[in-house]
Amino acid sequence: MARKPKSAVKSKLYQWKWTGKGPGGRRVSGELIATEKAEVERVLNGQRIMVKNIRRKSGLGGGMGTIKPRDIMIFARQLATMIKAGVPMLQGFEVVAETLKKPVMRALVQELMDDVAAGSSFSEALRKHPKHFDQLFCNLIEAGEQSGALDHMLEKVAAYKEKIETLKGRVKKALYYPVAVIGVGIGVTALLLIKVVPQFESLFNGFGAELPAPTRMTIAMSEFAQQYWWWGIILLVGTIMLIRQGMRRSEPFAYRMHALALRIPVIGDILDKSSVSRYSSTLATTFGAGVPLVEALNTAAGASGNKVYERAIQQVRDDVSTGQQLHFAMRLTEQFPALAVQMVGIGEEAGSLDAMLNRVAAYYEEEVDNKVDALTSLLEPFIIVFLGVLVGGLVVSMYLPIFELGSVL
Template sequence: MATSPVRAKDRHKTRIDTWQWRGKNARGEMVRGELAAADYEHVRRTLAQQSIIVKSIRKQRKLPGFTKRVRPRDITLFARQMATMLRAGIPLLQSFTAVADSTRNPAMRNFIETLHKDVAGGMNFSKALAKHPRHVDELFVHLVEAGEQAGVLDGMLERVATYKEKLDALKARVKKAMYYPTAVLGVGFGVTALLLVKVVPQFESMFKGFGAELPMPTQVTIALSEAAQAHWLQAVIALVAVIFGLRVALKRSPAFSMQVSRLMLRLPILGTILDRSAIARFSRTLATTFAAGVPLMDALETSAGASGNRVYQRAILVIREDVSSGQQLHFAMRNTRLFSALAIQMVAIGEEAGSLDAMLNKVADFYEEDVETRVDTLTSLLEPFIIVVLGILVGGLVVSMYLPIFELGNAI
């Protein structure tokens, strides 16, 4: 009996893997599936409890670097499931177990089991969450702590889930605006590079027997093909190095990150989307934390980190200092010269009426809808532009290769 706590501790340190199993159920039907567990025996016992006669169990193999991790949407789903469980009257520890059993992500299962262990050991849920800053932000911790103190943990988890769902939807819209044209143009340039390296050399060997001077477009295409064949590896390495260097610089250099944020906000169309997105995220985060009873100073600090833009993050921290010195929130927002007149006016009304959280939510709703509309408009405008660019790249290259053949046919 004395060794059981040690064994339990070792079990929690064991890596959670995904196991694929196959067997027969109580009706004699062949069934199969996956289960996240620490070892073979755990899988066998779990299946035996479900009256499944096991035929085979094997660990799912994973490629190096492709192991699953805890994603933001996993945390959102966890908050929603926990809120539902607690609202249904299920105790907290039982809720952890049920949610852990329902997830197929080993990393997420391990995270939930760690929370279960800490809370079962006497730690508050909020303190257990605070031990995982990589997965859980300060807002989540603040709201859970407020829910524990007020005895409304299910309501606070519901609020966290709703907030994160709206924030995830907003992030997805912004990513769509940024990644869609980049991905399509990247495919276009990739196809063009493939044609230059693999297809154009075939035409070049054929043109050598013409004995006549090639048209200028064809000469340019062949020169590009020769350059691509000679330096494609260096170009790929340089591109990867530039992307990696930018990512490192953005993480490690606050000054460089600030300059990039300012540049992004000045871009046509896309800059407006990023600007409205930052205001929406600030408003939604501040409304959620303030409505939960979190002090305004702490709520502003949390909102600064959630804005998603260095320029707004610095401005919100300045707002926090001004408010702490006695200024009203809408005055401090106006002094930054970043926030729109609508947002400032709505905050001023909320402060006067004592309904700041409601007004901030309205600001967030308005700008989230505005971002969605602008992203849809941007996508519609970019589609014909992208088609034209791809047509020029691929079509121009193909035409330049067939020009000598056309001239040869006219000469005959």
């Protein structure tokens, strides 16, 4: 068996913390990302630093933070600025790495720089990290390398990432706000039932009279909550974990859950318009960069954020690959709004498909924003009434016997 060349073996990067003395005997310290201690020493010696101590902190995966889409967006913008300024790519990598705060991001940029220095193209280096650089990112960079407009493509992908993350934030706001407030209300109610109501119950035992029906019902709920509250927590956590695992491991189950989410009143409409906006924005960005339409549709399917739309876009891709027009293929799925289909049809006829897709994305992004604001305004009075009835009802039911006792006296 042929032995693997040493150069082909990928070295693991570590975070190194060092202290030493700089020119003039001044004490200095810092951190570096490198594969081994000797490499850190060589870098510091090149900067005329007398090394006193070097300590390894962690590997690429542990204790160095996590890479988020915003980090990738910042990296793309900074590298685009370097390339536009005429800085060579390898030097641009070094400058960008120094400005990044997260060690894990600096390590990732270091790996990209090493791959490019070894002879790989930028897009090939990116494809080695599919977890952080999706197909759209790699396709756009490859198109930029071929057309000589890499800085433009980096700016385009950064703008796309920013738009998608903003849209995701709006959708999360629509989902998290009511869940968080109602969750707090249920938590306060549970606390009252488990801790406060038993104190009143011991007081009522000395009254020697029959308690009002609301009070008896509250006491019964309190006894049930005291006995089975931990079962409720286990059931809730278990249900959430089962759903998440089921969606990860079973494609049909994930599809059914996503289809169910689209049917939820108001929330489903927001998710629906969000998927249309993400599909349109992704397709406009990739197709406008010169990526073939069929391949662009394949990328857009994965970026839609919903399994129902993902399957519909894959159907559109199959129809387009057989010669069907895009807007007609979209209509055949019976999933896309009529307005989006009509606007895409106009864009195809006018020869400005990417521009029209951008308009579709902007329109539905604004629709999502308006729906989220409307939902927030609609839910605020509902939540106030819900919490008032829930918590206020418990308090009133506990004070009813006291009020009746006061009237008798």
